[in-house]
Amino acid sequence: MTRLENEKFLEQLKTLFQNNRVKGTVVLTMKRYDGRTKPIPQKDTSLPLPKEHMCLIRAYCSGAKKRKISTVIHQKEVNKFQIAYCSLLKTNMDGLKKKKKVKKTKA
Template identity: 40%
Template structure:
């Protein structure tokens, strides 16, 4: 992890936002920086020490850098950081709700087809035999799909518990 000064950090962060505009993920981590080896309590009122803040950035691959911000520079840094975040967030893609709705409709239609039984009618021999065979085959296929769906639901229930 590379430690940068505040201005360099902001410029590298803006470049990282631009490079991952089309696709990619960026993780930002904000923490209070402590150098003590002891457990630090947040509610101690008599503590007059001021701790710097650390902000880390990574894209999960090669870009990993961070910066320390002291309490004197915090307001200036946060205003610049906030404008950078707002400008980069405005370029994010919106969800394609139409595509999601079409997928949900197809899924509902598929579930409805599984719920409806296939009627097997017609003669076993003679005229209409092939039609009956196709329906038998479709009924077997439907039953297999029902079993697979039930197994998936049972597996989901096991993972929830």
């Protein structure tokens, strides 16, 4: 998995959406990230809390070209990233298929 800077991540995410417009899926996950690369031991609960909370965003596609990318957003940069991220999603989510409603008949 490739960890990118925020601007590079948005550029790569845009290309993932464009490459998978006709066929394929792009999956996005977001989670809280404290900067640790190793799991917390269960026995030791006296670890200090992180100074700054961060957000880890991962994206992967399952189309013809399988790719995984990720980025870490610091607390100070959340507003700037969120505005750019929302505009990217709005421009690339126009090809979604609508679900057909199934009408139930009374017996």
